[in-house]
Amino acid sequence: MKKLLKNGQIVDRQNELIKSDVWIEEGKIKAIGLDFDTSGVAFDEIIDLAGALITPGLVDVHVHFREPGFTYKETIETGSKAAARGGYTTVCTMPNLDPVPDTVERFAEVQEIIERDAVVKVLQYAPITEELRSEVLVDMAGLTKAGAFAFTNDGVGVQTAGTMYLAMKEAAKYNRPIVAHTEDESLLFGGCMHQGKVSEKLGLPGIMSATESSQIARDILLAEETGVHYHVCHVSTKESVRIIRDAKRAGVHVTCEVCPHHLIMSEEDITHDHGNFKMNPPLRGTDDRQALIDGLLDGTIDCIATDHAPHGHDEKDQTMTKAPFGIVGSETAFALMYTEFVEKGIFTLAQVIDWMTVKPAELFNLKAGRITIGGPADLAVFELGTVYAIDDVDFESKSSNTPFIGKEVKGQTLLTLVDGQVAWKQGE
CATH class of the missing domain: 2.30.40.10 (Urease, subunit C, domain 1)
Structure with a gap:
């Protein structure tokens, strides 16, 4: 052909x-x-x-395809078609499913659906712990052999430092990254959006920046101790950027991603109390947004990922106190980045393509993200x-x-x- x-x-x-x-x-x-x-x-x-x-097929290291368990929100087939419509050819799917693919057998079942239904290349994450609870580690050796390229409990933070330390030690044995949704649940206090002037105006409970950044600080010290590749999901605060920048300068093997919505919007863009403004981490302050932009430009933040998180219409069409966290992003990411940053002269087109192709592929040693003869x-x-x-x-x-x-x-x-x-x- x-x-x-x-x-x-x-x-x-x-x-x-x-x-x-x-x-x-x-x-x-x-x-x-x-x-x-x-x-x-x-x-x-x-x-x-x-x-x-013409660009290399885009690479997204953070998507939710919801199958098995939540197929009314998305399936591997529809999620991969959404990715393809956005220009993505390689995506990495999170394990917050039902059942969680926390055994070799369950992981293989998801792989079978991917092989049957996906229209793009889909890599499945394995969880760090059984049932995404901060207690018992999964069989990392077995799951690595089964094809897991990395381990994450995305959707929830690993709440116990001891569990995270043991997970990092184990993952380092098999040269697999630990990919972290950083969120100290003891600091949530029922929050549903960023704690700031807009949450006060709308009368909604806020989420402190320290909920994210304090767990990143903990994990970076553990990553330094264990030597694991530690990757931070969806960085959103200026404190997180500062901590990661300092860790990189100190030689810790830490990488991170940022989402288009956190780069483009802040809490000030939340016009009213509606579930479509609810995401985790939340839209932060304008100073946080600028710190994310600066972090991309100086190399502190390594790549752009969507955190594509589909939900049913009725689930999201309600107050933020009741709606689930998350927004879709696969089909809009490139256009948003091009319009908001390339057209306005903040980023070059070459930079945006690099952050959405080469860099994420390099971070996880994926055979993707470049246009090469013979590739x-x-x-x-x-x-x-x-x-x-x-x-x-x-x-x-x-x-x-x-x-x-x-x-x-x-x-x-x-x-x-x-x-x-x-x-x-x-x-x-």
Whole structure:
């Protein structure tokens, strides 16, 4: 099977747009650029991109696909289609499922669904502890052999320092990262949004910044003790950024991610009490938001991840005190980042692509995130010029719980290829 993408553009490290064609053969990239000879080649398909941007398939190390256990919110099939629509070709799914994939047998059952239904490449996290409780460690040796690339209790923090220490020691034996949702539950006090002037105005219980940052500080010291690769999920506070920056300078193997919604919005964007503004961690203060932007620019924050967290409409269409935490993000992430940061000159296009492809792949040693001769034809194509409104009617996800519905953006996905095959195409 031979396929040619014609009249596209790629971005180089100097942020220059370069006209380029891409020759795909048998699922691999055979040639890139304009100087290869295609005369006499019988292509099965030639796609004219009319100047659209070609990037490596995006990589998301933090998504929730809800299967098994919560398939009314999302399934591996619909979640992977949502990822493909957003330009993602490799995603990593969290283990807060029912049942939790905390044994080799349960983990294998999820893997079987992935192999059967996923339209993009899906890697499954294994949990740190049984049933996501802060007590008994899982069989990390067995789960590593079964294909677990990393361990996380995302959705809840590991509450016991001793448990986290033992988990880090065990994970280090098998060269597997510990990926942490950092949240000290003893500091929650029933909070549902950031503790600040907006929570006071709306009369809602707040979540302190220290709920996140204090557990990061604990874990970094444990990571230094054990030598494990410690990765922090969805960093949201200026204190967290400061602690991680200091730890990196001290030589601790700590990495972290940030979500588009925390980069773009703050508590001041919460206009009223509605579940679509409720996420964990919450939208923080404007100074926190600026610290996240600065952290990306200085390398403290390593990559961008969506924390795609679908919920049912009725669950989210209520007060924040009752709605579950989380918003969807797979289908909107690139367009939001391009519109809010590249168009405004805050980040370059090359930087955004790097944070959404190369960097997350490098952190977890994934075979993804680059366009290379002989490598897999995992590609995304974006049209950068046309303004469109984010419309939940078009979502591939089962859910549409996001405060960005109706927002006008640029950077629409036209085509996503996985191993050279169409995973998503506009209009199909």
